[in-house]
Amino acid sequence: MPSTARATSFSRRGLLAAGGALGLGAALVACGGDKDKKSGGSAESGTSGPWSFKDDRGTESKASGTPKNIVAFTGTAAALYDYGVEVKGVFGPTKTKDGKPDVQAGDLDISKVEIIGNVWGEFNLEKYAKLSPDLLVTDMWQKDALWYVPDQSKDKITKLAKNTVALWAATVSMPKVLQRRAELAESLGADLKDKKTVDAKARFEKAAARLRAAAKSKPGITVLIGSASADLFYVSVPKMSADTAYFEELGVKFVQPKADAQGFFENLSWENAGKYKADIIMMDNRSSALQPSALTSKPTWAQLPAVKAGQVIPRVTEPIYSYAKCAPILEDLAKAIENAKKVA
Template structure:
């Protein structure tokens, strides 16, 4: 197996590695979903008959019975887990170098799932086939591109089982949650279980709080950042499910002069002060440099938000369940409530 370093980075690869994913720089239009009441937290007996699910590519996955032997991208697996649907194996960031669960693993017990690949470009095709998979599920950041499914082995990976891809970009958190819930329900989840309806109520309360916070401080500007050793990435809010939704709730974002791909602007560390902001949201993924690793960079420490202590983590790839997204809204609401004008 080859790691991301051994593969010539594609546009998707840049998104996955460190900064460029910084704000979900992505390429595709999102698929809408049918509105249903959310709720889950447990699974129920699924019908034994034929199963089908139309994904966000517009493709319909079909099986003779409801798939049980499921393999999924780590973040999607974590969302399904919150609805009571367990997967057999995962691919994508699952464990950190010290063996702990990656932030994208959510509440998954990473010791109990088979890990087919832990970094970009890594996917053990032989081990996957040996599992006898009944369904492959992943995210989609670009039209028809399966997140963390390597292009060079995609054809082999897609042979053993049907696949489902769900938008993670150019959509909003509520729409993305709904689509993950739709899939979970089709797989047997009880989407009206109290755990999920309670989580949805918390999410809606958090959304109202964030809207009120943004309205109370209309002059505050938020910058969406992601750091690598050589570059600092500033992402355009409308390209990611989380920040597009925050924008809809009234949060004001710095608007970078994006590159030709249209999603983020790459700044050298000498020019990191190009944009002044009152709050900086920093990519929390293990592939990106964290704020504590930037304290030796003078241009970073001179930024108004940094001097004011108004740098907060950003969950760049949210786990799309109400349970995991409610705290994201709450944390941003509190940050805005507590923030002062710094820039």
């Protein structure tokens, strides 16, 4: 899922652009709460009795009681919040330059969490240590790589937390990713039978059926997954990210770029941005990526068939993996396909 420059074996530009392209963070190798009345079920952290959870690395975390001082990657924290589990600190895109919540913060009240890092490579160890973290939670885009945990300080960060949980955000399909976040939330006190959670899952399943039907009714419509920087246009490989892998399973026809060695995407110069033709373009919505409104001066962008037809839609490149947040993503893509005209 990944983006821009800065190095490590899995280039930051690589991973960031991978998810959609830029923004995510960089090379991947860098890589409870009180009762919540607004989000779904109630979650009571620190309850009596032993707690354990096996993450997607196969690592089992254990504690004498449910963790209450949780620090998480922003998007994961937002997913937990939707289940009623609150965290004490976050790292990753949380606050925009104008002080508003980043798109990846979801419904989090960012004034009530300690922001330990807001951009790639930033992780304030002093703030983190003061929270006495019982549990550190983040995504995983590459095996054993902790998303947005700086590689140079990873050992110190993981040692300060009593337990660390890493969950896949790539190479597996969206339903599995959703299930794993729900399982973690439940272990931390969430009630998955809460009406809001049940209704959100039902909406997600209905949206999946709608997207499947839309793709079947418009078999000729082709979708390109894009992300933009000043110098490059990234075209992502659908099978590598959990969201687009699932859309493909549902029948959506994607452009299949020639991926680089890391397998996530192909980066094109703007002179070559027209290499692939598509009827719909899904553009990375992260704050780290250039948005379509900033691309009007690029002639090759303006000449793309989907752009000329007004068939460019946002892509939630790093979804907040709760049913409540993912259902609208499927609905929006279904609507775009239902309304799309064949232009490429």
